[in-house]
Amino acid sequence: MQEINNIVRHGDVDIIPIEMTSLKSIPKEAIQQKDNVVMHGESGHTHKIKNGQILVMPESVEVKTSSGTKQVEKFLHISETTTISHEEHLTKPILKGDYIVLQEREMDHIAEVERIVLD
């Protein structure tokens, strides 16, 4: 039987349910962001949620996931199913719940460092 997950991949943004991590809830130190922009791209395009809260940590926190340990700065608190949109991607649903937000990454073989994918 296939395990269905509520992970959302929206372009270069990855939204992973908090219950799939070592965290039980969004840390209380996280501060609610004023706007609804989950991620800005260098091109000026943005990933936006229709409803829900975006919370940002003053400093990143270490979170264990089944694919390894991540440094997390941003969380989503979705109290009712909402959507995420972007100028170049299809609008997709995000189910009710708390999530960590991560960004697509790549290996820079010239600098020999891992870095986020910039778009």
Add this chain to the structure above:
Amino acid sequence: MKKLNKLSSSQIQKIEQIKSKWINHYLNSGYETNYEKLRPLIDWTYQKAGLKSKPFIFIADGYFSQKIMINYIIQYLKMDLFDTLKIAGQITNQVASQVTNQVTNQVRSQVADQVADQVTNQVADQVTTQVADQVTTQVTNQVTTQVTDQVADQVTDQVRSQVADQVRSQVTNQVADQVRSQVADQVRSQVTNQVADQVRSQVTNQVKSQVRSQVRSQVTTQVADQVRSQVKSQVADQVVNQVTDQVTNQVTDQVTNQVTTQVADQVASQVASQVASQITDQVRSQVTTQVADQVADQVTTQVTNQITDQVRSQVTNQVADQVRSQVASQVASQVTNQVRSQKLQFIEQWFGVWNAGWLSFYDYFDEINIIENKEFTNYKTLQLEGFSIVLFELFVVICKMPKKTLRDDSNRLHSVSDAAIQWRDNQNQYFIHGVNFEKKLWDKVSERKLTAKQVLGIKNIEQRFATIRHYGMDAIFDELDYTLLDKSKRGNELYSIKGINPEKSVLYLKYNDISPTGRIFVKGIPDTDDLGEKITSADQAQAWSHHMTLQQYNNLRVES
């Protein structure tokens, strides 16, 4: 009158003409904004929006220059508002009255000087260095001699009534209360207690030991006790009071300075954006909506849905896509980043090129004499006067059309021989297949001066994609010694490539970005994932990149 339910051959020909007219006007006509034509149209718009002012009109040669001009003028208003509303003065008075009048006067003069200096210096530096002399001269002369005086009178009254009450009740009271309760109490309790304790213990100990050593040998224990108690109460209290006053004054000075500057900045930027959004709302609700409703009624009454659908798909949608989505949005995105990187505000009200889509729809029916509406003609003519029109109560800033715009077959901004958007002030913008480049990188890419290794090293993945497309994917790979290791059903391809790292082969993943744009990206992949597993498949590589296990990636159901 019978509804028009079929277009004649001449009316069908007109569809293409109208579409081309609108696209060409904004992108390639080189149309020069005409002040004489513009003046009555702006006045008409303001009257219709219920505004009594006759705004100053500033005309910028480029989009970036327009944004700088807006910031420049707002900064002038900011100074006037600061002086006029005396927000700083109010805050200063309230804060300072709790401490001393002497500190108040010092703080007030220091803050006023500092704010004035900061604003003047910042604006002068930014505008002088970034905008052409023409812009600086135009704005400086007009704003300094005309706007400043007028703003002082007009804005003062209006803003004072709207903002002063709000600010007084919200900011002043809050800040005053907070400062009063927090700072005063904190300072009083913390500083006084700490200093008092410290001084008391230090002075007491010092005096105690000094007096003890001097007096012990000369007087009796009784006299020593008397002296000890007198000295303790007199000297200790005196020193405590002095130190407390000094520290309190210093803290108050700092707090007052910070609070005053912050409040003045916040109020000024709030006022500027409020004024801008009020005008936008007024023009949209009282001008745009009314005009659109009127012509829509006429079209609905006289034309069948079939024809409106045809015009919408062949004119409106194409004009909107080519002019707004492919060009205006790209220009705005890049300039937004440029403006914000310099800590300036990006203010856009989406008048001008932004209205091309829906205006071209009704323009078609105007041209085939289905509608006749002078207000629509006025509104349309105004929108055709500028690439971007930003309205404030007292001034309007218009950006002229670009001199030239170059695009690829998909109508995306593109050129590898010249700037894709050429503005009159030479603040040109460079694009390859819709992706923006700084000129330095664009020069190298357009002339194919980068090696395949350097192309794969371009940090921005969209620029990397556009470059690979310009070079050709095969040309890039042909220059490298590569092996296809795996290709998945989801379109991911994992390659092992030699020559990037002198010591070993490295992995790259070629993949579709799964958006409707259908772009093909290439990104580097490590040898092993975070759990130490060797990466051998294309989907495993994609899962690593998106922080998932292979199983999670295989079961992913929300992806775009």
